[in-house]
Amino acid sequence: MANAIPRVPELLLERLASAPGKVAPWAEVMQLALYEPLVGYYRQGVRRIGRGGDFYTSVSVGPLYGELLAEHATGVWTAAGCPERFAVLEQGAHDGTLARDLVEAVHRHHPELAVSLRYVIIEPDETLREAQQARLGPEFAAHLSHAATWAEVPEVQGLLICNELLDAFAVHRIEFTSEGWKELHVTTRGDGAFEFVQGPPSTPGLQVELERLGNDFPIGFVTELNVAMLGWLAEVSQSAFTGEILLADYGHAAREYYIPERNGGTLRRYCQHRTDDRVLENLGEADLTAHVNFTRLAEQAVALGMTVMEFIEQGRFLTHVAAHLLRRPGFSPDPAWLRQFQTLTHPGHLGHAFHILALQKGGWESKAEPDAGRRAAALRRLGMESAPIH
Known part of the structure; x- marks a missing residue:
């Protein structure tokens, strides 16, 4: 034996x-x-997330999160002039649920983008790769490719999505x-x-x-x-990917991260939907997370030549994206859609706890007018008023 x-x-x-x-x-x-x-x-292997797991994520709420990010990806593609090749990259994709939800929504609502779409998942774990392939299924298999590291990412342009990736880096x-x-x-x-x-x-x-x-x-x-996230961003900077980077995570600007009331930090253990600071117990059997210092991350981005595009609560970000859906002729949200939207955006649920940091790394010259006001507001929220807007 x-x-x-x-x-x-x-x-x-x-x-x-x-x-x-x-x-x-x-x-x-x-x-x-x-x-x-x-x-x-x-x-x-594949962890259960949601009601039967240790924690909830925006993805586990339902397919609406992927649908809204598909809408945002379409906006990025359109602003770039609808190029013939467009990639959505994801790191921290777990079992591929977000990838499936996003790709399905693109095919359903934006067939013109679906022709150009390529989905690249950065994933070193072979078991998770297989789960991601299975989740997308044969109907979308042609869109999916994998890279084990950022050094293996091919020369692509588009949108990088990281949903709750950085809060799981070792701090x-x-x-x-x-x-x-x-x-x-x-x-x-x-x-x-x-x-x-x-x-x-x-x-x-x-x-x-x-x-x-x-x-x-x-x-x-x-x-x-979180020194590891700074090294990670340097890897992204040195990779062949160019375009928008969308980071969704628990976190704060630096001025809020280090307030006296937060003595003890943000490091927490999650197990069966309960959280505490007993991080030395059940090692390997419980999730461990720490909130993201978005100011330090944005400072690193600027130092690496990236542009801060937006920093905003998830609820406000998704509400803005949803406005495009609501204006679609004949669109009428059903009760399930409304329930998911409320969970994703309401301040008492996920809308305030999560923040979105959007960065730009090279890429196409946008055909849309740059929103200097939105960028300036992001820098103010981050406490980086003296940083260049670009």
């Missing part, structure tokens, strides 16, 4: 036993818990002390349980971000830094 695969806590104990000082930065622990092949939370957890910032590492207590201990910054990238963050914090203030 084959030996059982060690679970995440067992793997972590092995790593700590051989690590200097028997400690590991939280970012490494979170990466292990979420992405270790076969045992990480996101590497155990560094930090605490402000009388000696300045310390990184929180993980070790074991005498009873074998895991615990946090203070230590020095584990990477040069973290040290740079700590210096940017400054020292205007009370002693004992705990938060997190």
Whole structure:
């Protein structure tokens, strides 16, 4: 009988036993818990999302989210002059439900775009690739292709969609002390349980971000830094993709992210629709997330030569997109459509908790007039008033 695969806590104990000082930065622990092949939370096959899973997403509300993003994609295509080749890229596609909903909506409402549409999913996990292929089915198989990494993405132009991708990146957890910032590492207590201990910054990238963050914090203030998302955006910048980048996620502008009332940070554990801060428990069996600092992400985008197009609550963004649908001759939303729309846009549901950051990376010269007012408003919300609008 084959030996059982060690679970995440067992793997972590092995790593700590051989690590200097028997400690590991939280970012490494979170990466292990979420992405270790076969045992990480996101590497155990297709996860159930929605009522039967650990959390809800906009995609699990129903097909309307994909339909609205199809409408937005059509607007991007039209503004670019209706090119003969247009790609929608997605990273964090899970089982391909959003891809199916979007492609179906394009075929149903915009057959002229469907002729040009190509759907590219960036996905290293072979099991998820197979699930995505199966979800789109043979009728849409010709539209779909995969890339394992951004280096493999072909030269395409269009729209990149990332729905709840960045909040699942492994973050560094930090605490402000009388000696300045310390990184929180993980070790074991005498009873074998895991615990946090203070230590020095584990990477040069973290040290740079700590210096940017400054020292205007009370002693004992705990938060997190998502250095990985900055590296991810650099990979996107260096890739052959050009066009609009649409990032939908939990998060805040920096001025809200680091308010005193948020001492403890935003790092949370999700399990069976319950959330708490007991992130060292059930490693590998529960989702771990941290909100996105959209200001820092936008600053990185500008430094990489991208343009900030919009920063807005999901509810307002989708309401604006839905206006195009509502103006369509003969369109009459049914009760299911209205229920999904309310869940996606109402401030008490997903409309306020999620934000949309839209960026532009090269691409076509838009045939539409640039909306300088919308860009200026985005920079104000992000606290980046001095940044160039372009």
